[in-house]
Amino acid sequence: MPQERFYITTAIAYPNGAPHIGHGYELIATDAIARFMRLDGRDVFFLTGSDEHGQKMQQTAEREGISARELADRNTARFREMGPALNSSNDDYIRTSEARHYQTVSALWQRMEAAGDIYLDKYAGWYSVRDEAYYDESELTLQPDGKRLAPTGTPVDWVEEESYFFRLSKYQDKLLELYDRQPDFVGPDARRNEIISFVKGGLKDLSISRTTFDWGIPVPGNPKHIMYVWVDALTNYVTATGWPDANHPRAAFWPADAHIIGKDIVRFHAVYWPSFLMSAGLPLPKRVFCHGFLFNKGEKMSKSVGNVIDPFALAKAYGIDAMRYFFLREVPFGQDGSYSPEAIVQRMNADLANDLGNLAQRSLSMVAKNLDGRLPEPGPLTEEDAAMLELADALLDKARTAMADFALHQILAQTWAVIAEANRYFAGNEPWALRKTSPERFGTVLWVTAEVLRQVAIITQPVMPDSCARLLDLLGVPADARSFAAIGGKARIKGGAILPAPSGIFPRYVEPEASAE
């Protein structure tokens, strides 16, 4: 049976500055989904990258006295580094400034043009360079000095230029049909409803080229124009599969299974993108799923307030896995979330160090100290043992169900419910007493605990790859027995194996100041 393919993407970042925690969060979440699917047997292609063209990049570069490409190279390097810094397993990193992208975008444009969906006209209006957007007169506020400001507070200029347009209006009904036929095309539901009501409100044709700057992909046949942001940026998802080269090694990955994006760009992904693809005669991605925004102690992060969180610093301060766990456990995926140092320490200590780490440590050190490191073979299982194992076995199906909605937080909540039960099981059986009174029960309780830990560690790998790998090492689980095929009750941890000496995996976090002296 051929392996089922799974293609997932993050949005590509605009590298007009340094990456912030929002970029990191999107990458972590998408990575966890990608890893989950790999462990569940899919042939996964996970893509992230950067969107490097546009007037803003060009202007920033001019201000700094470098070329746009130099600026893109410099800033993209920083975004790229975020991958290893957060332990992202992306299979490719695409840059819209790459030659492969020029080829794909040009081909897509020509297809849309051949379909009769692109025409040349004139665009006139108030334009904000900083927002890269036109605004209606009515949206602007007039300043005392006669200048006009966009709703975002950025200055606008009156611009008239020749522009190519895409016949978005033509796709209104087809889009509504799509949302209807494929209810999970846009998620979560709140976003879907917004999109439907937006499309029902009527669609205007879309300006898709510019002549006022040249840092971008030229329009085929009319290089005076360069393509405007969305045709260029969105197409990256197709570029990475090599289209239009049908023989490209990744050709079979299109259409993508999921685009994971921020809620601010849902319209472009759920309205424009499927329209472009329908026009070009390409299959549509299966799902577009929006995550929420992260707030710093409930406050919006912004450069001017100075409360922007640096993902690199966070990973360094708390550890990559703890940081990944925190965001994926604390924030219901799809909703906004809040970050605070107190909250992350609370999660680290309560969930990781106390609940999971301590359970592993107390059980494995019993094996080490009393059994010469040999994991016991279980004796006959009591009802209680069986019930404990059943809870762990049920985890995989629950996780798959939750993953159907990308409900990463639920997977973790369910997993930690099993860990809580395992702590009750362990405390209730008092293996430290059984050690003297009933060696066989002692061994069985330790074996059951180890088996639960094994399943928990396997299923938590997508969120905390390194820590779980270390836990599986301590449990003596071979590297080729760590996929989801090995859990859910189909296999058990092997008794009799000699385990390595246990060591703490999830350290308790103590504030550096407090431990300084």
Next chain:
RNA sequence: GGCACCGUAGCUCAGCGGUAGAGCAGGGGAAUCAUAAUCCCUUGGUCGGGGGUUCAAAUCCCUCCGGUGCUACCA
């Protein structure tokens, strides 16, 4: 202005017609294998206000207040 969504224990949230729930935080106890980690018990809410439907409403309807999102408009 229109259309959604939300307002439940100190905090984060679940429940969405049938005697108020979870996790964390707070309080008390047990245990001592373990990262002072665990386990048990427990304090705590007139479910935003008011009105209605119903034998019965956190749950349905109306209205008001507060918050959020999307969208439109400024004559």
